[in-house]
Amino acid sequence: MAEIFSRWNMFRVGWRGVKLSRKVTHAAVSAQTQRRYSTDVCEQECSLFGLLFDIDGVLVRGRTPIPAAKQCFRNLVDGDGKYKVPVVFVTNAGNSLRETKAEQLSHLLEVEVSADQVVLSHSPLRVFTQFHDLCVLVSGQGPVLEVAHNVGFKNVVTIDMLREANPLLDVVDHNRRPKDTIPPSKDLPPIDAVVLFGEPIRWETNLQLITDVLLTNGRPGNPVTSLHYPHIPVLACNMDLLWMAEAKNPRSILQYIQIKKYYRLHNITVLLYFSSNKCSLGEQKILFLRNIKNRPNY
Numbered sequence: 001m002a003e004i005f006s007r008w009n010m011f012r013v014g015w016r017g018v019k020l021s022r023k024v025t026h027a028a029v030s031a032q033t034q035r036r037y038s039t040d041v042c043e044q045e046c047s048l049f050g051l052l053f054d055i056d057g058v059l060v061r062g063r064t065p066i067p068a069a070k071q072c073f074r075n076l077v078d079g080d081g082k083y084k085v086p087v088v089f090v091t092n093a094g095n096s097l098r099e100t101k102a103e104q105l106s107h108l109l110e111v112e113v114s115a116d117q118v119v120l121s122h123s124p125l126r127v128f129t130q131f132h133d134l135c136v137l138v139s140g141q142g143p144v145l146e147v148a149h150n151v152g153f154k155n156v157v158t159i160d161m162l163r164e165a166n167p168l169l170d171v172v173d174h175n176r177r178p179k180d181t182i183p184p185s186k187d188l189p190p191i192d193a194v195v196l197f198g199e200p201i202r203w204e205t206n207l208q209l210i211t212d213v214l215l216t217n218g219r220p221g222n223p224v225t226s227l228h229y230p231h232i233p234v235l236a237c238n239m240d241l242l243w244m245a246e247a248k249n250p251r252s253i254l255q256y257i258q259i260k261k262y263y264r265l266h267n268i269t270v271l272l273y274f275s276s277n278k279c280s281l282g283e284q285k286i287l288f289l290r291n292i293k294n295r296p297n298y
Helices: 002-047 067-076 098-109 123-127 144-150 159-165 203-215 255-265 281-290
Strands: 051-054 087-090 135-139 155-158 193-196 234-236
Touching (some): 067 098, 135 144, 135 159, 135 203, 144 155, 159 203, 193 203
Parallel strands (some): 135 155, 193 234
């Protein structure tokens, strides 16, 4: 009998050990499963999470980075300099190429920024394919011809090209007037649309020549016989009126105010045309950003 009780006690102790072992194993498996699930959820959330940064006045002011912005980007990259989450830079500036802006941001923020991460004000024009085969007059400063070709326009005329072809159109600056003999006008194809990349340097030249193009339905060398409405489309990339640089106060971007006032003198109803479905360029930029994952060349 004593032997039977001894074996029974050993059995009970052994069974308790088995149950305890099972509990420990189950707890370990549950913890491992929970950790794996949490990791999967984190990876899923991280893959759907990204950051869009404005640039002027938010990250930099002119050529001076905001100190907190530099520290922010140190926290956004790992030890290898790779971004922990997807990052895209969005700006209404438009007088440069994406590659140039990316190089500038890389220098100012001290992190690597690629051209694919930069969306400029003219970037959405890539999806305005209905204009790419038309002859467009481009206004702005910087490499406007290269920018126009880069976003898809195939037949481009710059303000300087139009001025050289029609030297009598730009006479405000006496030093740029024809001196002796009047050179003959050169033939250019009719202008089908006007693209405003950004603020030009010579306001009077750009305003005058764009107005001539609109009044003559794209043939600025011809006399005005009648007003055409709707006139040829004007694609405006940046509708900002103010922006922040190194100065203490905001800088003005007055091109659209001046254009509207100038057009009123000629009884032109201003039509800033953005797309066939009347969607603003800002809204097109949102649509552009939504599709940027599927458009790697952007």
